[in-house]
Amino acid sequence: MKISEIFKLSLEAMRERKARSALTIIMVLAGCGLMIALNGISAGQSEFIKKQLNTLAPNILFVNNGQRSFRGGGDTSQTPSIVINSIVVDRIKSLPYVSDVVPGYQAQVTLNAAGNVITSSVIATDPQKIYLVDPSLELIPGSSIQPNNPSAIIFGDSVANPPGKSTPFVTLGQTIRATYNYVDQDSGKQQQISKSFVVTGIIAPTGNNQLDRAVIINTASGDSLFNKGGKFDQMIVAANSADYVPAVQNEITTLYGTNIGITTPKAILEARERFTSGNNSFIQNVAFIALFVGAIGIVTTLYNAVNERIAEIGTIKAIGATRLFILLMFLFEALMIGLIGSTLGVMSGMVGAYALSSIGGPRPGIGGGGAMGFQRPIAPEFIPNDIIDVWILSVVLSVIAGLYPAWKASGLSPVLALKR
Amino acid sequence: MSDNKSQIALEVNDITKVFATKAGIIEALRGISFVINRGEFVSIVGPSGSGKSTLLNIIGALDRPTSGKVYIDGIDIFSLRDGDIAAMRNKLIGFIFQSFNLINRSTVQKNVELPAIISDMRKQERKRRALLLLESLGVADKARLKTSSLSGGQQQRVAIARALINNPTMVLADEPTGNLDTKTGNEVFDLLRILSNKFRRNVIFVTHNQELAKKTDRIIYIKDGVIEREVLN
Numbered sequence: 001m002k003i004s005e006i007f008k009l010s011l012e013a014m015r016e017r018k019a020r021s022a023l024t025i026i027m028v029l030a031g032c033g034l035m036i037a038l039n040g041i042s043a044g045q046s047e048f049i050k051k052q053l054n055t056l057a058p059n060i061l062f063v064n065n066g067q068r069s070f071r072g073g074g075d076t077s078q079t080p081s082i083v084i085n086s087i088v089v090d091r092i093k094s095l096p097y098v099s100d101v102v103p104g105y106q107a108q109v110t111l112n113a114a115g116n117v118i119t120s121s122v123i124a125t126d127p128q129k130i131y132l133v134d135p136s137l138e139l140i141p142g143s144s145i146q147p148n149n150p151s152a153i154i155f156g157d158s159v160a161n162p163p164g165k166s167t168p169f170v171t172l173g174q175t176i177r178a179t180y181n182y183v184d185q186d187s188g189k190q191q192q193i194s195k196s197f198v199v200t201g202i203i204a205p206t207g208n209n210q211l212d213r214a215v216i217i218n219t220a221s222g223d224s225l226f227n228k229g230g231k232f233d234q235m236i237v238a239a240n241s242a243d244y245v246p247a248v249q250n251e252i253t254t255l256y257g258t259n260i261g262i263t264t265p266k267a268i269l270e271a272r273e274r275f276t277s278g279n280n281s282f283i284q285n286v287a288f289i290a291l292f293v294g295a296i297g298i299v300t301t302l303y304n305a306v307n308e309r310i311a312e313i314g315t316i317k318a319i320g321a322t323r324l325f326i327l328l329m330f331l332f333e334a335l336m337i338g339l340i341g342s343t344l345g346v347m348s349g350m351v352g353a354y355a356l357s358s359i360g361g362p363r364p365g366i367g368g369g370g371a372m373g374f375q376r377p378i379a380p381e382f383i384p385n386d387i388i389d390v391w392i393l394s395v396v397l398s399v400i401a402g403l404y405p406a407w408k409a410s411g412l413s414p415v416l417a418l419k420r
Numbered sequence: 421m422s423d424n425k426s427q428i429a430l431e432v433n434d435i436t437k438v439f440a441t442k443a444g445i446i447e448a449l450r451g452i453s454f455v456i457n458r459g460e461f462v463s464i465v466g467p468s469g470s471g472k473s474t475l476l477n478i479i480g481a482l483d484r485p486t487s488g489k490v491y492i493d494g495i496d497i498f499s500l501r502d503g504d505i506a507a508m509r510n511k512l513i514g515f516i517f518q519s520f521n522l523i524n525r526s527t528v529q530k531n532v533e534l535p536a537i538i539s540d541m542r543k544q545e546r547k548r549r550a551l552l553l554l555e556s557l558g559v560a561d562k563a564r565l566k567t568s569s570l571s572g573g574q575q576q577r578v579a580i581a582r583a584l585i586n587n588p589t590m591v592l593a594d595e596p597t598g599n600l601d602t603k604t605g606n607e608v609f610d611l612l613r614i615l616s617n618k619f620r621r622n623v624i625f626v627t628h629n630q631e632l633a634k635k636t637d638r639i640i641y642i643k644d645g646v647i648e649r650e651v652l653n
Contacts, residue, residue, distance in 0.1 A: 005537045016525040315521040318482055319535045319582070320510020322503050415483045418521070 006325065010332035013305065020301055021337065027297035028341025029348060032394040035287035036349025036387060040380035041357055042280055048378045049272050053265045055134050055208040058242035059099075061249060062263040063092070064234040082259045084232040092237060095251045097244035102129040103232040105222040111215070112177040113170045120159055122178065122215045124222015125236075127154055127201075132238050134211055142172045143201035150221045153178075153197035156214040157205040174199045178217075180225050195225050291394055294341065295401035298334050302405035306330065313409055314417025327410040334402020335395070342394035346387055353380035428494075429589060429622045430456040430479065435488035437474055437645075448474045449645045452488070456624065458589075461616035463625040463633040466642035472626045473594055475642065479624065480513050480592045481505045493589065510539050514583030516612075518595040520575040522567040522582075528554065529563040532581045539586055546585065553581035557611065573604035580611055590622040591615060597629065609635065 014021040065084050082088065084103065093101045104125030111118050127145045131137055139145070139154075146152040153176065161168045170176060179194040197217065206212055223230065239248045249262055306313070313326060357380050437449040448471045456462050466472045477483040479490060481497050490497050492512060497505060509515075514535075522531045529550050536546035554560040557577040559570070567575055576596060583591055593612060597605030609632050615621045616637070625636060633639045634653055641648040 002537065002540055009537075012525055311521065312523055315517070315523070316534070316538075317506070318480070318509065318515045318517075318521075320506050320508075320538045320586075322506045325538060413483075415477050418482070418517070 003328070006328045007332050010329055010336060013309070013329070014333055014336060017305070020304075024294075024297050024301040024337050025341040025344070028291075028294040028338060028394060028398055029345040031287070031291035031294035032342045032345025032390060033349035033352055034290045035284075035390045035394075036346050036382075037353040037356060037380070038283045038287050039386050039390065040350060040353035040382050041378075042276065042283055043383060043386070044353070044357060044378050044380035046272070046276055047381045049269070052208050052210070053269055055136070055206050055211065056265050057133060057135055057238070058265060059239045059245060060133060060265070061237040061239065061245060061252075062234065063237055063252065064261045064263075065232075082256060084235060084260075085230055089232070089235060091255065092235065092252060095248065095255075097240045097247050097251075098237060099240050100129070100132060100236075100238040102126055102132060102236040102238075104219065104234050104236070105226050105228050106233045107180060107222075107226045109215075109225075110179040110181070111169075112179070113174060116169055118159070118169065120213070120215050122217060122222070124217050124219050124226065126219055127152070127216050129236065130154075130203075130211075130214075130216065132236055134206055134208065137206055137211065138204040140172070140202045140204050143203075146200050147218055149200065150218065150224075151196065151198050152200040152218065154201035154203065154214075154216040155199060156203045156212045158209075158212040159215055160199075160202045170199045170202075172199055172202060178225065180227075182227065193225055193227065195221070197221075291397055294394075295397045298337055298398055298401035299404060301337075302330055302334060302402050303408070305333070306405045306409040309409075310412065310417045313412050314414045314419075317412070317414035318418065323410040326412075327406045330406035330409050331399060331402050334398050334406070337402075338395040338398025341398065342391045345394060346391055350380075350382060353382075427457045428455050429458045429460070429492070430624075431489075431491040432475075432479065433489045433491070435475070435478060435485045435490065437471070437478060437483070438486045447645055449478070449485070452642075452645075452647060454640060454647065454650065456622055458622065459616060459620040460638060461613065461623045461625065461636045462638045462640060463627055463636040464640045464642060465627060465630065465633045466648075467628075470642045471645040472642055476592050476594050476624065476626050480515060481509055507539075510535055511586050512588050512590060514586070514588040514591040516576070516579050516583050516591065516593040516596045518598040520567075520572075520579045520599075522575055522578060524566060524568040526567070527564055528559065528567055528570070528578050531567055531578055532585055535582060536585045541586075549585050550581065553584055554578070557581050571604075572600050573607060576600060576604075576608050577611070580608070584615070584621075588621070590624065592624050592626075594626045595628070596625070597627065597632065605629070605632070 063084075065082055086103075089101050089103045092098060102125055104123050106121060106123050108119055109122040111120055111122075126147055128147050143154070145154070155170055160170050175196055175198050177194055177196055179192055181190060181192050183189070184191045203211060203214065217225070222228070237248060237252070239245045245264055245266065249264060252260060252262060316326065357378055432452055432454050435449055435452040436447070439446040439448055452471075452475060464472045464475060474483070478485050481490070484498055492508070495508075497508060500508065523534070526534075529547070532550040532553060533546045536549065541549075551560060551563060554563055557580060559574050559577050559581075562570055562574060562578075567578060570578065579596075591612070596612070597608050600608060609625075612623050612625060613635065616623045623636075625633075627633055637653060639651045639653065641651070
């Protein structure tokens with residue numbers, strides 16, 4: 001039995017009903033494409049988060065007086081906060097395995113650069129200590145860190161050069177005006193404080209959203225601009241090494257209990273992985289259902305084809321075709337629909353993933369804080385083994401879907417078939 | 421005796437076929453027995469519902485009898501496995517149907533080649549045979565056309581070519597002129613006559629048409645599932 005000849009007969013049958021075959025292929029394409037796209041987007045997001053975390057030094061902890069903590073174990077309860085002041089800073093600095101503590105203020109500030117206005121989160125901290133967060137951080141040529149200059153301001157790359165804009169927001173040496181709005185505690189009225197700064201440094205792109213969107217002034221400038229009165233919003237605690245991070249975390253928790261929020265890159269990663277695995281299962285199930293629907297489409301198409309071609313099947317049996325010949329004729333149709341649909345599905349899934357992920361929007365950073373502003377899109381990641389697995393699954397499902405109609409066709413009585 | 425046996429192409433031995441339907445039990449054939457010698461052109465004639473087509477289907481192993489045996493070239497065909505029966509149909513028997521039963525989406529040539537494709541004939545050989553047959557049947561110029569663009573007579577010629585491509589010893593024709601006008605029907609009948617006379621094929625020809633039946637070597641008259649009489653022409 002020449003398999004190639006049976007294949008040609010199947011192809012002929014598909015060509016005869018082009019529209020129906022095309023629609024069935026589209027069903028398989030949609031299922032396979034959805035699976036590829038969702039897998040790619042999910043993998044891209046995981047990779048993005050990993051890269052974000054990889055740029056951060058592994059020995060740091062982000063401590064704030066906020067209400068959420070990433071201790072791991074899913075504990076995200078809201079609790080009363082403490083005031084982080086110099087006493088707390090010194091107390092934590094004195095703990096074993098702690099090499100440095102860098103306190104800071106943070107507030108939403110309106111920045112006006114030559115008439116261009118944005119609102120951004122500004123961090124007031126010792127600018128020399130930004131290397132604690134990312135030791136590989138670099139500044140663009142011409143930049144300088146001036147820790148004692150009350151007018152110095154450093155911008156992250158995404159703020160200085162907003163994605164999608166042809167002109168930069170700020171350049172080195174430019175003067176900008178920062179305005180902080182707040183409600184006076186005594187009068188209850190809306191107040192404003194403004195101050196001019198000179199851009200002394202721009203951070204080269206780090207790949208970390210939090211750093212790329214950072215705007216940094218020194219601690220004293222922040223204290224006066226934000227009127228914080230020495231009450232810090234956050235601290236960066238550097239352990240002696242990554243191995244001591246859990247110990248330091250325990251020590252701080254022992255001291256302050258749940259009154260303080262602690263975030264570590266490892267805890268974020270663990271929380272992310274828990275969310276991702278749950279999310280991935282959901283995504284896989286949704287995509288599998290789409291593939292299954294495509295398979296049902298094949299059953300319907302071939303079942304109809306068998307019913308329409310009963311007389312033909314009878315004739316072919318009469319001239320000597322075996323059950324296997326007829327079975328293969330229809331199975332090959334299912335196989336071709338699966339092959340074409342799956343292959344096009346992989347390609348369209350990859351294109352679709354890029355299209356979906358290019359729809360940008362505000363994305364929160366990692367490690368505390370939450371500056372607003374448009375992000376560069378997160379590129380999907382395609383793992384070759386995953387693509388092959390999805391392609392094979394889609395093709396196999398298609399063939400399985402074709403089994404019943406093919407079996408039905410092969411079992412037809414030639415006499416009854418010829419009577420149709 | 422052995423000479424007689426070697427002359428026998430087909431032996432039908434006490435065939436009975438019973439159908440169980442909602443209307444009750446129907447005995448389509450009862451105790452049918454006859455023998456066909458090599459090269460004979462035999463017609464089976466009878467009114468509608470007499471069992472002619474049922475008999476032809478059993479001879480062609482498209483259907484199994486309720487009881488009885490059919491021997492083709494001395495082989496009890498219903499003792500074979502399904503796959504062997506299919507192979508026997510493919511190689512030893514050629515079918516011609518009243519409605520032609522061609523595959524409309526395929527070309528004329530492809531239709532003719534189909535039994536040869538099933539029998540795994542080499543591509544070049546089957547193309548050569550197909551074109552030769554089409555030429556001898558006067559439709560070679562239609563080889564690349566779809567069968568639906570042919571007239572009834574032309575389609576039946578294509579069906580005859582298909583029936584002959586594997587060089588079968590027996591051709592079973594179930595009312596092949598039924599859907600054709602008289603002239604065309606006569607032409608098709610003449611082709612079958614040539615098959616028998618010139619090429620020594622057995623042709624079993626089911627028909628209502630008494631005029632055509634009289635031109636065959638022998639007529640087997642069937643009525644109500646039994647052989648009424650046999651007439652040598």
